[in-house]
Every structure is written in structure tokens, then in C-alpha cells.
Amino acid sequence: MSPHDPLPAYDMSLSDHGFEAQEIKGLTYPLGVHAPAYGEIYPLAPDMGWIRMPVPGNLDHINLWLLDDRDDEGEGYALADTGLFMPPVIEEWKKLFDGPLASRRMTRIFVTHFHPDHAGCAGWLANRNKVRVWMNRTEWLFIRMLVADQQDEPPKDVLERRIFQGYDQRHLDRFKAQGFGNFARAVSRLPAGHRRLEDGQHVRVGGRVWQVMTGGGHTPEHSCLVDHHNGVIIAGDQILPRITSNISIMDSEPDSDPLGEWLASIAKFRAALPADMLVLPAHGFPFRGLHVRLDNLVDGHLERLDQLEEALRIKPLRAVDCFELLFARPVTDEVFGLAAGEAMAHLRHLETTGRAKVETLDGVGWYSAV
Numbered sequence: 200m201s202p203h204d205p206l207p208a209y210d211m212s213l214s215d216h217g218f219e220a221q222e223i224k225g226l227t228y229p230l231g232v233h234a235p236a237y238g239e240i241y242p243l244a245p246d247m248g249w250i251r252m253p254v255p256g257n258l259d260h261i262n263l264w265l266l267d268d269r270d271d272e273g274e275g276y277a278l279a280d281t282g283l284f285m286p287p288v289i290e291e292w293k294k295l296f297d298g299p300l301a302s303r304r305m306t307r308i309f310v311t312h313f314h315p316d317h318a319g320c321a322g323w324l325a326n327r328n329k330v331r332v333w334m335n336r337t338e339w340l341f342i343r344m345l346v347a348d349q350q351d352e353p354p355k356d357v358l359e360r361r362i363f364q365g366y367d368q369r370h371l372d373r374f375k376a377q378g379f380g381n382f383a384r385a386v387s388r389l390p391a392g393h394r395r396l397e398d399g400q401h402v403r404v405g406g407r408v409w410q411v412m413t414g415g416g417h418t419p420e421h422s423c424l425v426d427h428h429n430g431v432i433i434a435g436d437q438i439l440p441r442i443t444s445n446i447s448i449m450d451s452e453p454d455s456d457p458l459g460e461w462l463a464s465i466a467k468f469r470a471a472l473p474a475d476m477l478v479l480p481a482h483g484f485p486f487r488g489l490h491v492r493l494d495n496l497v498d499g500h501l502e503r504l505d506q507l508e509e510a511l512r513i514k515p516l517r518a519v520d521c522f523e524l525l526f527a528r529p530v531t532d533e534v535f536g537l538a539a540g541e542a543m544a545h546l547r548h549l550e551t552t553g554r555a556k557v558e559t560l561d562g563v564g565w566y567s568a569v
Contacts, residue, residue, distance in 0.1 A: 224495070226440055226488035229477070234484060238294045240265065243485070244429075246405050252282035252291055254316050256533070261316045261481050264433055267405040268306040275304035277404050279424065279433050280311055280481065284319035284387040292320065309396070310334040311435030312418040313341040315385035317481065322387035333394040333402075335413060335420040341451075342389055349380030357450050363564045364539045365517030373532065396422045409433075414468065416461025417444040423468075431477045438468070438492060440483040443499065447540025448547060458548040462497060469493045500545075507545055508554050511568040518542040518564070 221228045235241040240248040246267035251260045264279040282288040305328040310318045312335070321342075325332050332339070352375055353361075361374055396402070398413040402424075409424040414437045424433040436444045446461050474490040486492070503525055510516060510524055521542040522530045530538040546566045549555035557566050 225491035226486045228484045228486050230485060232484065237291045238298065240299050246407070250295070252288045254283060258316070258482055262479065264479060266407070269405055270306050272304070275306040277307045277309060278305060278324070279309040280317045280435065281308060281320035281324055283316050283385045284323060285385055288320060289323070292324070305330050307394070308332050309424065310338070311423065311433070311481070312421040313338040313345070314418065314436070315382060317435065318342055319386045322389040325390050331394045332389060333396055335397070335422045336395045337420045338418060338422070339389070339393045341419070342386060345380070345382040346386055346388060349383055351378055353379040359562060360450060360453055361539070362562045363559070364543055365519035365563055366539070370532075370535055374536065412468065412471065414464035416446050416457045416464055425472065430473065430475065431479065432472065433479045435481050437464070438478055438489065439480045440478070440486045440492060442482065443496060445537050445541055446544045447537060448543040456548055456551040458500065458544045459551060462500065465493050465497050504545060504549060508549055508568050511549070511555055511566055515558070515565040515567040517566070518546060521545065
């Protein structure tokens with residue numbers, strides 16, 4: 200059965216829906232490889248819909264979630280995450296507004312974190328539908344900061360960080376040529392105000408109550424929404440089924456330990472949530488097997504940390520020297536910056552936990568084992 204075969208009737212258990220469930224690496228995908236085509240809404244539940252929007256490159260798509268809602272004006276729907284602010288996504292939104300959503304009213308927008316594929320259309324949709332954006336304050340401020348921070352060339356301290364990571368002249372020139380502040384190209388301007396989401400907060404949306412759980416590492420305070428009663432989590436990028444979220448040193452906090460925050464967040468989610476919860480990820484397919492996936496994520500990072508420490512015992516390495524150890528595929532120019540940021544996060548965690556030390560020579564950071 201292809202991902203875009205006609206939609207079967209909804210079934211509360213997600214087990215008798217006409218699709219063949221798949222089990223891969225300890226995870227169960229109740230809908231198999233089915234996903235809604237652009238312009239379609241798949242009913243995960245009578246009060247919950249699943250839509251997809253395009254994303255360029257390897258990610259291909261982002262999953263967005265529609266939640267039946269009601270407010271003082273009556274019935275409507277809330278939206279969780281929004282897609283990139285780019286012409287193909289805007290066109291898909293317009294098709295939905297002219298089609299399946301023509302008779303429905305948006306009540307509010309939830310945004311899991313500041314990345315453009317999640318927050319890009321939030322401002323445009325909020326202004327168009329005259330609704331409030333709900334998101335974590337730190338994540339909201341990041342968007343406001345990054346949209347405003349546009350320059351022809353990267354600041355001096357940012358260039359110094361790339362030299363520290365081991366960028367050669369070609370990659371440094373390419374980085375300079377891209378300018379600084381490209382974030383704004385895929386993100387619409389947010390309204391001046393927002394409704395804050397805080398860790399532990401409970402929010403009623405229609406007939407469901409969602410608890411906000413924040414995690415760190417991928418972004419500073421990524422918000423997930425957890426429906427404990429029905430066993431569902433809108434996970435954003437915090438828990439993905441087949442790829443690992445990028446954990447990188449950010450220019451705003453060059454001395455932080457995001458991988459340490461990420462590992463602590465995984466422990467937090469594992470302790471608080473049941474193993475059989477249905478996970479609604481931002482990329483990929485809905486799945487069960489939460490604890491299995493969280494354990495795999497931890498094990499993968501710990502294994503790479505051990506391998507990296509052993510390599511540092513042989514000779515000092517820069518961040519750009521760690522790609523082959525850390526990544527299972529070649530690092531092209533398009534993902535060079537992400538790879539360098541993630542390599543730095545692993546080196547920084549080893550340093551923070553006393554397993555590595557760094558020496559700066561001619562502006563370049565050379566790491567070795569303690």
C-alpha cells in the first residue's frame with residue numbers, strides 16, 4: 200500500500216485502519232508507511248488531524264497536527280507547528296483553507312520550538328487568522344532575535360568560532376558568502392506578543408488536556424505536548440523515529456553543553472512517560488515504542504562519545520576532523536555547518552565531563568583525551 204492510498208475509516212485503536220502496521224528496530228508504526236498527501240488531512244482521531252508540508256532537502260516534509268478546539272467564539276481547531284515560510288508551503292496552506300479547512304476556524308497556534316520548519320508560518324498564520332501564538336518564551340525570543348539579526352557578513356566572534364572548529368579557507372569563504380541572518384528568509388514576522396508555554400503547564404484544547412514538557416539540547420526549551428489520558432505526545436523534534444535530532448553548539452551560547460542537556464532531557468522524558476505512548480513526531484511516521492527509541496538515542500550518543508574519546512587518545516583532533524567518527528554518511532558542503540556544530544557539541548560534552556581538554560593554537564581548537 201502506498202503512502203497516499205485513499206484514506207480508510209478512522210479507528211480509535213489505530214490498529215484496524217486498513218494499513219499494515221510495521222515493526223522496525225523495536226518500534227511499531229501503526230499506520231505503516233501511510234502519510235497524508237499535501238492538501239489532505241488524515242484523521243488520527245475524531246478530534247485530531249495530521250497534515251504534511253514540504254521541506255527542501257533530506258528532511259522532505261514536516262508533520263503538523265490539527266486539534267479540535269473551542270473558545271468564546273465557538274468551535275474551531277488549534278494548530279501544532281506551521282511549516283516553513285516559503286512559497287510552496289504557503290500554496291499548500293491556501294489549498295487547505297480553500298478546501299478541507301474552508302468551513303473551519305483556527306483558534307490558536309502552538310509552536311514546539313524556534314526552528315523555521317516549525318515556526319516559519321506562525322506569524323503569517325497568526326495575522327491571517329487573528330489568533331495567538333502559544334510557545335515557550337525562550338524559543339519565541341530566539342525567533343524575534345534571529346529575524347532582527349541580519350548582516351552582510353557574519354560577526355567577527357562568529358567567524359572566530361568557525362576557525363576554532365577547524366574551517367579551512369574554502370569553507371570559511373563559503374560561510375562568509377552566505378551572509379548572516381538567513382533565518383529570516385524562511386520565517387514570517389511574529390506578532391508583538393505571544394502566550395507563554397511553561398514546563399509542567401496544563402492546557403485544555405477541546406476535550407483534551409495537554410501537559411507541556413520541555414527538553415533541551417536540540418533547542419534551548421523545546422516544548423512537547425503530552426495527553427496523558429489518551430497516551431499521545433506531540434513530540435516535535437525532541438523524539439524522532441528514524442533520524443537523530445541535530446545537537447549543535449549555537450553561536451548564542453558557544454560555551455554551553457547542549458549534548459548534556461539532550462541526555463538529561465531523554466532521561467526526564469523516559470522517567471515521566473509510559474513505554475507504549477503514541478508518539479507524533481515532526482518528521483517520519485507516528486510510532487509506539489517510546490522507551491526503546493529513547494534508549495537507542497542515548498546508546499548512540501554514548502557510543503560515539505566513547506569512540507571519540509578513544510580517538511582523542513591517539514592524537515588531538517579539531518571538530519572538523521571528527522566527521523567520519525560521528526556520522527554514517529559523507530558530509531557535503533550543504534550540511535558542513537550542522538556537522539561541525541554537532542561535532543563541537545560532542546567534544547564540548549567530553550570537555551565538560553572531564554574526559555577531554557582543549558588547546559587553542561592560532562585560533563584553532565585541538566582536543567585531546569585527559
